[in-house]
Amino acid sequence: MAERFGGKYSPQSPSPAAGGPALPPVLAPVLPRGLWRATALFLSAFLFLIPAFGDDPRDMLLGLAAGGCLILSAWLTREGLRAEAAYASRKLARRPALPRKALGAVLTGAALALGGVIADQGLVYPVLYALVGAALHLGAFGLDPMADKGMEGIDAFQTGRVANAVAEGEAYLKGMQDAILRARDRSLERRVDQFAAAARSLFRTVEADPGDLTAARKYLSIYLMGARDATVKFADHYAQTQDASARADYEALLTDLETTFAQKTTAFLSNNRTDLDVEIAVLRDRLKLDH
Incomplete structure (x- = not known):
């Protein structure tokens, strides 16, 4: 019959003997959530990058710019998720100095606006694409922590x-x-x-x-x-x-x-x-x- 591992360094290992030095509690790390969504956002950049090379110079530059915006948005969003996880794991924490997820939302909106410009859809539709794209990004990833945590009354x-x-x-x-x-x-x-x-x-x-x-x-x-x-x-x-x-x-x-x-x-x-x-x-x- 299979036997559960219970070695010295197992999380289920018995507590130290009385009188011995007590090990400190081992805290489970707070892992970033939603990283797969950031990966999907990165992959979506290729919807602009690949077709760009078959277009005229104007549309190629706009397509490359849109793809670059999505890649930068995905990177900022991933770093924002990691910063948020670090913030959540601490009792005292300052809000991130750079709101990475918010900037990612802006860049996502900019990428979709450029896509509307490539399609020659006038001015209204690119603006709407930008607003919808930014809103969807915020809905998927949320905002960055906006306030310091646990620092009221502390020097x-x-x-x-x-x-x-x-x-x-x-x-x-x-x-x-x-x-x-x-x-x-x-x-x-x-x-x-x-x-x-x-x-x-x-x-x-x-x-x-x-x-x-x-x-x-x-x-x-x-x-x-x-x-x-x-x-x-x-x-x-x-x-x-x-x-x-x-x-x-x-x-x-x-x-x-x-x-x-x-x-x-x-x-x-x-x-x-x-x-x-x-x-x-x-x-x-x-x-x-x-x-």
Whole structure:
């Protein structure tokens, strides 16, 4: 009979033994919704691009412009959906600086207006096409988030510093996830994804209550920079040697780093700078040894 996998890193694995370090809750990522619609919008550009090469110069230029508008609209819309997913995953979030989905709607309307011009349908119909196209785009994808979330009564400078710290941490996590691809091992990729999810749970804690943000940012920088550098070195080494010992050491490092999350979160919220500075020094030495 088939048996459900319940290994150490399985989401259904048993909780750690009493007295052991508690792992932080692993948050399910908020995935962008409607990406397939953005792909369909991109493909629709070829309805203008392909016929354009059989037309006279005027219509060819207008057809290329219409197709280009749809391609740019699809790209902006896709990025807008990703920005919206990131906004939804955070307790504190600023509205996107660039309303990408709204701009995508404008470009979709412009593409359909150009199509009306190509068909020589006067002025009224291209304008109607533009309005209908923009409305359909907004109906399919919606508007961008139009207001900051969870920032009422919070100092704007402090929230800006939190946002910068989280963005820096996300860049380190992206570097880890890109680097581990070179190892060509799906289980290691999933292991790094789990680590990234645990790190993001700490991001959400810092966003909700920054505490001593200077110490938190210092810890996150050392923590994630060291983890990224270790991942880069391990992936290059493992891709060439398939060294099982190096793999075990790397997974042990990730586990050790993960199990400190709950303790560090408590230190951030209690502003216990002395203990936190000691932990930072220990972490720095550990990462040097693991390199």
